[in-house]
Amino acid sequence: MAVVSRRDIGLWVALLLVATPAAAQHASLVRLEIMVTHASSTPGPVDPGAAALHRQLREDFRYESLRILQLETLRLRVDEIGKMKLPNGHWVRVRPLSQAGDRLLMAVEVEGSLATDLRLRNHRRVSIGSHRYKDGTLVITFKPDF
Amino acid sequence: MAAWKDGELGGLAARRAARLLERSAEARREVEALGAVGAWVREALPEEPLADPDLWPGLSTGLAAVDAERAEVAEGRGWLLRPWTASVALAAVAVALVVGLLIQTTPPGYDVVQWLDSEGVPVMVLDGPDDTIIWVLEPGNEETSGGGSRFAA
Numbered sequence: 175m176a177v178v179s180r181r182d183i184g185l186w187v188a189l190l191l192v193a194t195p196a197a198a199q200h201a202s203l204v205r206l207e208i209m210v211t212h213a214s215s216t217p218g219p220v221d222p223g224a225a226a227l228h229r230q231l232r233e234d235f236r237y238e239s240l241r242i243l244q245l246e247t248l249r250l251r252v253d254e255i256g257k258m259k260l261p262n263g264h265w266v267r268v269r270p271l272s273q274a275g276d277r278l279l280m281a282v283e284v285e286g287s288l289a290t291d292l293r294l295r296n297h298r299r300v301s302i303g304s305h306r307y308k309d310g311t312l313v314i315t316f317k318p319d320f
Numbered sequence: 321m322a323a324w325k326d327g328e329l330g331g332l333a334a335r336r337a338a339r340l341l342e343r344s345a346e347a348r349r350e351v352e353a354l355g356a357v358g359a360w361v362r363e364a365l366p367e368e369p370l371a372d373p374d375l376w377p378g379l380s381t382g383l384a385a386v387d388a389e390r391a392e393v394a395e396g397r398g399w400l401l402r403p404w405t406a407s408v409a410l411a412a413v414a415v416a417l418v419v420g421l422l423i424q425t426t427p428p429g430y431d432v433v434q435w436l437d438s439e440g441v442p443v444m445v446l447d448g449p450d451d452t453i454i455w456v457l458e459p460g461n462e463e464t465s466g467g468g469s470r471f472a473a
Contacts, residue, residue, distance in 0.1 A: 230451050287456055288438040299451040
């Protein structure tokens with residue numbers, strides 16, 4: 175029969191105390207892909223990387239070309255603020271508010287346009303068309319991975 | 321003279337007109353001129369009587385122009401919205417205005433957008449099975465948002 179000393183128990187408790195927050199932190203790390211595209215009235219191509227967005231938009235919106243202007247991936251913990259500067263100088267700020275299971279509550283602010291709280295399933299895309307830019311509109315697409 | 325020529329004068333007036341024509345070369349010229357005018361009018365008019373005019377082609381063209389003008393106005397609001405989407409969007413905005421709020425709370429069926437503040441600018445939300453589109457219908461606001469409490473330092 176194995177004998178567990180007080181010293182061993184203390185060690186296990188200490189390990190648990192150290193490991194649990196680390197594991198929780200790892201679990202709540204949100205990888206957020208942000209793509210900024212320009213839906214333009216000028217004839218031109220649809221960037222291959224924006225094909226999914228094009229399928230999403232083409233039924234409802236008229237444009238002649240769809241170009242990716244920026245593509246970034248942020249890695250954020252819950253309550254951590256990430257930001258990205260748009261081509262027109264405005265900022266986009268995102269902040270994961272909570273994450274449980276396959277649901278993420280995330281605050282998004284598109285400077286000069288809107289602020290919103292989104293409840294997202296994993297890998298669900300949300301696109302925000304907001305700022306006029308040149309001869310079109312900037313479309314900001316968020317895709318979380320957690 | 322015109323009345324005499326048209327046979328509208330009777331009795332004494334007709335006799336006076338006849339005497340005037342006998343005496344006055346100017347009156348005769350006037351009657352001749354009236355005759356020429358009558359000939360021109362007869363030449364200009366078609367021999368067959370005019371059928372009831374069909375006003376619909378003109379009306380439909382006019383209505384189409386009005387529709388196009390309205391569509392242009394709607395297009396100006398949403399820039400690249402397709403027409404049917406614009407109609408749905410405008411209807412949604414109208415309903416929202418009647419209710420007195422614009423997606424301030426979670427609308428039924430909208431799982432993704434929990435809260436939204438566009439500072440009074442109309443917003444359209446298209447919720448699909450795998451993606452959501454949030455579209456500000458009057459983009460181009462260059463002023464910096466005063467909100468952003470979620471991001472306050």
